[in-house]
Every structure is written in structure tokens, then in C-alpha cells.
Amino acid sequence: MQGVPVILVAEDDQLMHNIVEDALAEGGFEIALATTGEEAVTLLKSNHSEYRALVTDIHLAGKLSGWDVARAAREIDPAFPVVYMTGAAADEWASQGVPNSILLAKPFAPAQLVTAVASLMNAAPLKPTE
Amino acid sequence: MQGVPVILVAEDDQLMHNIVEDALAEGGFEIALATTGEEAVTLLKSNHSEYRALVTDIHLAGKLSGWDVARAAREIDPAFPVVYMTGAAADEWASQGVPNSILLAKPFAPAQLVTAVASLMNAAPLKPTE
Amino acid sequence: MQGVPVILVAEDDQLMHNIVEDALAEGGFEIALATTGEEAVTLLKSNHSEYRALVTDIHLAGKLSGWDVARAAREIDPAFPVVYMTGAAADEWASQGVPNSILLAKPFAPAQLVTAVASLMNAAPLKPTE
Amino acid sequence: MQGVPVILVAEDDQLMHNIVEDALAEGGFEIALATTGEEAVTLLKSNHSEYRALVTDIHLAGKLSGWDVARAAREIDPAFPVVYMTGAAADEWASQGVPNSILLAKPFAPAQLVTAVASLMNAAPLKPTE
Amino acid sequence: MQGVPVILVAEDDQLMHNIVEDALAEGGFEIALATTGEEAVTLLKSNHSEYRALVTDIHLAGKLSGWDVARAAREIDPAFPVVYMTGAAADEWASQGVPNSILLAKPFAPAQLVTAVASLMNAAPLKPTE
Amino acid sequence: MQGVPVILVAEDDQLMHNIVEDALAEGGFEIALATTGEEAVTLLKSNHSEYRALVTDIHLAGKLSGWDVARAAREIDPAFPVVYMTGAAADEWASQGVPNSILLAKPFAPAQLVTAVASLMNAAPLKPTE
Numbered sequence: 001m002q003g004v005p006v007i008l009v010a011e012d013d014q015l016m017h018n019i020v021e022d023a024l025a026e027g028g029f030e031i032a033l034a035t036t037g038e039e040a041v042t043l044l045k046s047n048h049s050e051y052r053a054l055v056t057d058i059h060l061a062g063k064l065s066g067w068d069v070a071r072a073a074r075e076i077d078p079a080f081p082v083v084y085m086t087g088a089a090a091d092e093w094a095s096q097g098v099p100n101s102i103l104l105a106k107p108f109a110p111a112q113l114v115t116a117v118a119s120l121m122n123a124a125p126l127k128p129t130e
Numbered sequence: 131m132q133g134v135p136v137i138l139v140a141e142d143d144q145l146m147h148n149i150v151e152d153a154l155a156e157g158g159f160e161i162a163l164a165t166t167g168e169e170a171v172t173l174l175k176s177n178h179s180e181y182r183a184l185v186t187d188i189h190l191a192g193k194l195s196g197w198d199v200a201r202a203a204r205e206i207d208p209a210f211p212v213v214y215m216t217g218a219a220a221d222e223w224a225s226q227g228v229p230n231s232i233l234l235a236k237p238f239a240p241a242q243l244v245t246a247v248a249s250l251m252n253a254a255p256l257k258p259t260e
Numbered sequence: 261m262q263g264v265p266v267i268l269v270a271e272d273d274q275l276m277h278n279i280v281e282d283a284l285a286e287g288g289f290e291i292a293l294a295t296t297g298e299e300a301v302t303l304l305k306s307n308h309s310e311y312r313a314l315v316t317d318i319h320l321a322g323k324l325s326g327w328d329v330a331r332a333a334r335e336i337d338p339a340f341p342v343v344y345m346t347g348a349a350a351d352e353w354a355s356q357g358v359p360n361s362i363l364l365a366k367p368f369a370p371a372q373l374v375t376a377v378a379s380l381m382n383a384a385p386l387k388p389t390e
Numbered sequence: 391m392q393g394v395p396v397i398l399v400a401e402d403d404q405l406m407h408n409i410v411e412d413a414l415a416e417g418g419f420e421i422a423l424a425t426t427g428e429e430a431v432t433l434l435k436s437n438h439s440e441y442r443a444l445v446t447d448i449h450l451a452g453k454l455s456g457w458d459v460a461r462a463a464r465e466i467d468p469a470f471p472v473v474y475m476t477g478a479a480a481d482e483w484a485s486q487g488v489p490n491s492i493l494l495a496k497p498f499a500p501a502q503l504v505t506a507v508a509s510l511m512n513a514a515p516l517k518p519t520e
Numbered sequence: 521m522q523g524v525p526v527i528l529v530a531e532d533d534q535l536m537h538n539i540v541e542d543a544l545a546e547g548g549f550e551i552a553l554a555t556t557g558e559e560a561v562t563l564l565k566s567n568h569s570e571y572r573a574l575v576t577d578i579h580l581a582g583k584l585s586g587w588d589v590a591r592a593a594r595e596i597d598p599a600f601p602v603v604y605m606t607g608a609a610a611d612e613w614a615s616q617g618v619p620n621s622i623l624l625a626k627p628f629a630p631a632q633l634v635t636a637v638a639s640l641m642n643a644a645p646l647k648p649t650e
Numbered sequence: 651m652q653g654v655p656v657i658l659v660a661e662d663d664q665l666m667h668n669i670v671e672d673a674l675a676e677g678g679f680e681i682a683l684a685t686t687g688e689e690a691v692t693l694l695k696s697n698h699s700e701y702r703a704l705v706t707d708i709h710l711a712g713k714l715s716g717w718d719v720a721r722a723a724r725e726i727d728p729a730f731p732v733v734y735m736t737g738a739a740a741d742e743w744a745s746q747g748v749p750n751s752i753l754l755a756k757p758f759a760p761a762q763l764v765t766a767v768a769s770l771m772n773a774a775p776l777k778p779t780e
Contacts, residue, residue, distance in 0.1 A: 003757040023548070027761030028673070071225045078224030094208030095201045097229050102642050107523040111547030115638035118765035122752050133367040153418070157371030158283070232512050237393040241417030245508035248375035252362050263497040287501030288413070334615030354598030355591045359617050378505035382492050461745045468744030484728030485721045487749050543678070622772050627653040631677030635768035 023110030037064025081120035153240030167194025211250035283370030297324025341380035413500030427454025471510035543630030557584025601640035673760030687714025
């Protein structure tokens, strides 16, 4: 077994970025960081198969929100695991979130993030080996 | 026990409207019909508590799609049961659908529609008695 | 295939009894009626293997409520399917209900009852053949 | 909406065949009948996209059992909805069944079969439009 | 993101208390300890919004059992996450437990406790921002 | 609380064995190692109650595959938690896997394995105390 699953994290806050990176590293994941929604979408479009899940803040620097980034990810891969993090926008999940996603309301514990990512990845439909 | 649960149906095609109405009537539901997305949203905004679920086509006359109507319903009630019906837009559900919704790809059997509506209503979180 | 699955219905209201019996008969079930919680518990204790599910009103004539009847059923068979029906006590389900049960708030459609009973029976863990 | 969803039914008993056909027709489905496991597998291999679900008895005339037919169906389409019917082999499901399948132990009510088929079809992952 | 989710733990055994506290601290949670069921209920009644989940032993010092504490929690908040821990009372869960709860039979691993708490918190319905 | 849950791991690759053992030990589990499918089945048959879950590679030294080991485990205990690990055989899970199992496609993170094992153990139906 070589390689480590990489999680795409869209986060513009340095403190949150560190918390998320530490939690996911503890669980055995690597992260790729995008500091704006636009950057996250660009990374997904150019090589989405490199990432196994998206963890995104709702409020991001730039024009795109986390809701937008998740929709872009699902347009590329309909089964892409999505975890939202938010302090103030939790009540918008029921109307703006994508199906089979998890929203973590801040403050949350690192174990909640790791469990959310791992559960969604373990439940994702299998793709044919390429 | 008095009263019958009313399902809001957004459908601009007369044939589909009849199929949906017959299937839901067979299951013991009444329907309220909206022939455009705009009309559906207006009905939801004016008295959403009258309706127990939304069944919506994706392609509707007018500017709003079924994806838009469902988001409007969830902004009013975050737990509102949503069933989409579509012939061509099924692959957009993973990116455009709201969480905990069901998509029926045409052609579907009447029992699929009734089971979808009933399952979502039975699973919806209970609200305090008013 | 001989025999028809029998559902134990605890209901003291004649009108509701008729509605439930018609709905379940339409789905292919027979019912056994208990008009008090005490009678339902007696039937379950004497020959529970005759019944495949419990459908119970919350408010019953006698001292036992539907919550009590369901707990008695689960003490006899931990996987027994349970559907509650209620007009006023829906908000007590989260604290008084048993796990993996469904609550139908009145008014409900016959298809909701049939779907609730069938879904729970289909999901019940299999028991060793005896 | 044209066309009716067709369910492939593998059943060698005429009485059961009639019960299944009546129940599914009532729910709005058509059936295609295979009286042996070999015939069912041949139909799936030649044009599986014609069928939306498999309903199979466990004990079939011929060498193949219902467990075998279901595995063949899943090798062709990993998300194919599968419902097993059995009188005596229910306790083998946990070891012989395929994931995300439903087993109906005889005797069952017609509504259980319809709910099982409809629930699995409604939950099946969407495939790209072709 | 400031603050850490606090879990209310009802446990009268010092050794178990330490195991639970270590496991939850490892996952990033803080705990508030109640050594009797009465104390747990008092804490929930006075300021339940301070706690994000209940982890309770079944057998507690005092008159109230863990089953009682969980029911009290759900009467205050119908969606409160509940995890039971028990050595001898596991078979009572199906009849005495509250819906959507998890029971951990001793001995369990710390990761089971953390996964149980995190899964229930991640699945809990979102409440309107206050 | 005494004793630690033991997970039976069927794995013939020393590197994978170490990765699995480290991940599960971090979560608080012990492992028992079988290096062939035959050895795993022998251990399950002689004293399955000692193990709380099976984690198995698909390709194993000897004649039995991981699919075979899991079926043997489920014939002994129909609710035994099963996690498969594989690099190349992921697309066979839908037809060869047992119900309610999880498949981890390599490479996976340690947290995915721990979450898979813990989730299945937490969801397993309770058995009567013996």
C-alpha cells in the first residue's frame, strides 16, 4: 500500500487551516489547501482524481462560497464526499447543501471532522478500477 | 382522524399531472397543483404548513426549475420532504438536489412515487405540537 | 406460500380501527385487534410469534399507553417492528419511543401506514429457522 | 412518460409467480419471468438494461440458486436492486446475500414486496444518461 | 473557532470515568461529569445547551438508571445524541433505549466511544441559529 | 471494564499487517493475526466468540480468498462485522461481498479502518447476554 489519501481543504482562515490539517494528519490523511473557492474549483477541474474528499468552509475569500465549491465538485464526480464547516450558515444546509454531505457547526472536535470524512469515504460507491 | 395529507405537485405537463394525481390518490393523499415553479414557490410562501411534501418535475414552464423550487421549500422548512421527477436531468441530482431528497427517473411506477413520498414523510423529524 | 402476515393493532377508537384495518388489508395484511394496552400485552405474551408487527395508538383505554405496549413487545422480541399513531403525543416519541420505530402523526395517509409497517418488517433482522 | 419499469422475476412455482405478478402489477410494474436461474442469467446477460430490479426465489429449478442469480446480476451491474424470497433459506442471507439487498421470508404481504422493490429502486445510485 | 464541545458523562465508577475522559479528550472533546443520574438530570435541566451529547452508564448510584437519564435528556431536547455504556444490560436496549441512540457493550475500545459520539453529533438535525 | 476487543485480521503481507495493527492499536483494539484464509476460518470455527470483527485482505496466501473467509464468518455469526481491504478487487464487492460490510480500497488512511471497524461494531445487533 503506497500513497496517502489527499483531502482538498478550502479554507481562508489560517487558524482553521491549522486545526483541520492537524486533525486530518492525525487520522492519516494529507491535505491540499485552497484559500479561495476559485482555487478549489480550479484544482478539482484540473485533477480531481488526486483528491478523495472535499472539506470546505462556507465563507471563503473570493466570489464563490463553500456551497458553490461543493456543487462544482459534484458536477465533476457525483459521489465526491463533501464536508462543510461553518459558524453561522448551518441553517442553510437543508436548502444549499448537496445530498449525502455532512455539515459541522463550529466549534467541533477534531474527531468529528475525521469521523465525517472517513464515514463518507467508506460509504462512497466504488468506481471501477482503471 | 380528520383531514388528508396534501402534497404540493409542481408539474406543467397534463399527462404527468394525471399520473401523479392518480398514484397519490390511490395512496390516500390529496394534491395541490402548481403548473409553474413561480406558482409553487408562491403557494409555499403563503401557506406552507398546508402541504406535507413537495413533488416536483425538474423542467417547468417559467424561469424556475424544480431544483429552485426545492431550495425555496427548504429555506422555508429545512425538513420539508422533496421528491424530484425527471426524464433527462437525473445525473444533476448529486450536484443540484437538496439533502435527504429522492429522485425518480422517468419512467417510474406509481408505487415508487408513493413509497418515496411516504418514506420521506415517515422519516421527517417531528415538530413540536402547536 | 400459505398464511398472511398478521399485524397486532392496539386501538380503542372504532373509526381509527376501521381506517387501519382497511389500509393494512389493502396491503395484504390481516390484523388482530386489541382495544386496550392490557389486552395487547396479554396477546403478545401468550403467542407473540403469531404477530409480525405492532401498530399502536398512544392513548388507549386502560392504564397502559402505547409507549408501554411497545416496550413490552420489545422485551419479548428485541427486533419487533413498532409503529405508533398519535394526534397529540408526537413530541414524546424522542424520549418515550423504542429504537427503530416509526411514529405517524394524525392525520396520515393509508400509504404512510403500509409503507411504515412494510419497511420495518423488511428491515428486521432475520431469526434462525426454528 | 412512456414505458413501465420491468422487474425480472426468477420463480419456478406457478402459484408464487401469480402472487408476485399481481402484487407488482398493482404497484405499476411489469414483470419478465424466468423459470430457472439459468434463464434469468441469460436474460440479464443479453439485455440487462431492460430490467430495473431482480426478484428471485432462492430455490429454483436447475443448478443455479437465487444467490447465484443475484451475484450474476451484480457482476453485470454493481447497483442492481435485488429482492430475495424464501421459505426456508432466510438464515443464509447474512452469508450468501449481496450487499444492499432485501430478503422476504414467506409468507409475506404483497405490500412488503412492492415496498422492497420500490425502496431499492429509489435508493439506487443514478447512472449517467446514455 | 473557539470553545470545545462538552459531553455530559454520567458515570459513578472512577475507573470507567477515567477511560471515558481519556478517550473523549483524545478525540478533542471536554467532559462534564455527573456521578449519579439525579445529578445528570439536574445539569441537563439547568443548562442543557452547554452539552452536545450524553454518555451514560446504565447502572448508576442513586435511583435513576441511564435509561431514565436519557429519557430526561430527550424530553428537554428531542434530538440530543445519546450513548449508553453497559456490561450486563445490553439486551434491554431494544426495549428501554431511546431512538437513534448507540449502546456500547463493555468491554469496548476507546475508538468505538469516539466514533459513536462523533457519528451521532454529525447526524443530529441542525437547529436554527439563535 | 476489563479486556480489550480483539479483531481477527487475515493478511499475508507483513507491511499491511503492521499498518493495520498500528491503526487498530491506536484505536484501542487488539488484533489476532491469520496469514492465510484457512487459518482465519479455523480460528473462527474454534472460538469465534473471542473475536469482535473481521478485517480481511481479498488476496490471501492459500486457496481461500477474503470473500470466502467473510462468508464463513457470517455462517457462524450472521451479524459478524466484516471489513475488506483490497487494491484491485474493489469492483467485486457488490457481487461477492456480504451484506452490511465495508470495503476499503487501498490506499486508505488509518482513520478509515478504525472508523469502519468501530461503526460496524456499534451498529451490530445485540446478542443476549450468555
